């Protein structure tokens with residue numbers, strides 16, 4: 052049960068103190084930090100290092116629940132991957148974890164993620180936590196994670212979160228706590244779950260005045276008005292599989308992995324053995340070897356086929372299987388595409404194309 | 409612009425090429441354009457937002473007749489392709505554009521890209537037609553082109569190591585730097601081979617080091633300094649620092665710069681240890 056007092060006002064310093072308290076309790080704190088003109092969600096040990104003036108982080112929050120590289124099994128000797136300056140694990144002879152004993156997953160609090168990212172975990176829960184096939188690695192991290200989201204006052208021109216049900220720059224869906232910066236030194240904090248309540252247990256925070264709540268409404272409206280992109284999936288997408296437009300739209304695509312890796316919701320992975328470990332790591336369907344089979348056959352060899360697959364997975368197959376699009380509108384695929392492909396525009400053109408026989 | 413459009417129209421009308429690959433503007437940004445018919449050629453543009461090295465698209469147009477709109481730095485990659493017998497000269501028509509700089513997309517003030525500061529190919533060194541620059545011609549900033557590299561070399565080993573460790577730790581192995589590079593055209597990249605596995609495919613700091621080293625080394629004497637890899641990198645790894653280091657080494661050791669001429673042997677093809685290696689203390693560090 053969440054207590055009565057769900058919304059309160061807090062100063063930046065108080066907020067920082069709470070975050071520092073998380074670190075002091077030996078809980079992993081993950082927050083936005085600035086690195087080489089970009090922002091990343093990384094573990095921080097000092098609340099002073101947290102960045103506050105970011106629009107969104109480069110890598111979506113999924114990397115902290117479904118890591119880019121994850122050890123699934125450790126055979127026999129249980130060595131960590133060889134350190135950088137070690138020539139090879141075998142020769143180092145260092146036993147790091149006893150056989151089969153995986154390092155424990157720590158409790159973690161993720162602060163400052165954006166509402167789209169918080170929502171992306173609700174979307175990912177469906178494939179990873181299906182009734183029949185529960186991914187235990189995902190599940191453990193997910194359960195041990197608390198999300199403190201920060202509403203967006205200045206969405207970017209690539210953002211399109213408001214195209215989704217529950218979405219928007221002030222959406223609280225998926226978060227345990229939602230913060231909104233309502234003034235220079237004033238944050239409105241809303242507790243949304245028991246997990247969130249555990250973090251803000253101090254009862255002495257001030258209740259928001261009517262004035263603050265009014266400000267909140269204005270900020271929200273301002274922010275929503277800044278979102279200029281919208282998602283429109285052609286209703287007959289399935290019938291447009293053979294449309295020649297896919298070919299022409301994919302011409303400028305270079306088939307890198309950016310739009311898949313940085314998508315808040317793409318979740319394909321590869322499993323291979325390296326040294327004495329079985330690893331799971333991200334792999335994008337844009338790579339040729341993604342569909343490479345033992346026989347050497349590659350079923351989506353053509354660039355346009357790989358290009359198209361992304362659209363069909365996100366806006367057709369996933370919808371059939373899980374009832375929603377595999378997209379939350381974070382806009383990263385548009386923002387970071389090296390050749391500036393905009394998927395909303397591609398969908399528009401596909402919708403206008405005639406089905407080819 | 410008219411000159412460019414007219415040229416494209418002429419080539420398409422006379423069926424000299426099937427496609428013209430150039431630049432066009434949509435929703436306020438410039439993107440690669442594929443023009444197949446003379447009536448579509450009006451969209452073609454050229455200005456300082458035309459950052460892409462369109463020679464890269466030859467990967468997908470290898471045996472077709474195409475025309476490419478290329479800046480001086482981009483055109484150098486055609487020379488490398490020719491030196492490495494990847495394309496037939498008669499298959500491509502190069503519409504060279506005289507260029508005095510493109511913007512640096514990574515900097516907020518939209519200043520010019522670093523590579524433009526010491527460009528020696530404002531007019532491409534290989535072309536079939538050249539489009540003259542309109543407006544004022546800003547000549548390159550003179551000075552030492554490798555200043556930043558020289559400064560970096562002076563740092564102690566540990567500091568350099570830490571610098572790259574922090575950089576490569578960010579790498580997500582999206583291979584955008586590879587896919588956008590006209591010089592990276594291997595059918596199967598060594599990083600993706602896992603039988604046998606030479607390089608870790610997974611994104612660990614060690615694997616990332618291996619990957620970035622392999623990429624840089626495979627471009628020694630081949631990188632034409634178009635800067636596309638660094639521009640494409642979503643996590644802002646300063647890849648040009650690595651490339652420039654190798655460009656500098658190639659220049660100093662072999663007096664070779666990539667992409668200058670189509671009819672000379674490439675550095676790797678013209679390597680005779682007896683004559684070329686000047687062993688000095690510098691090489692044995």
Ligand code: SF4
Nearest residue numbers: 167203206210212381
């Ligand atoms: S998509 Fe929406 S929630 Fe995500 S960063 Fe943009 S405005 Fe914020």
Ligand code: SF4
Nearest residue numbers: 589631632634635637
């Ligand atoms: S390595 Fe980078 S700068 Fe060099 S040719 Fe390739 S993309 Fe251009």
Ligand code: SF4
Nearest residue numbers: 579580582583585641
């Ligand atoms: S573009 Fe950047 S992140 Fe992607 S593989 Fe290259 S160095 Fe790594």
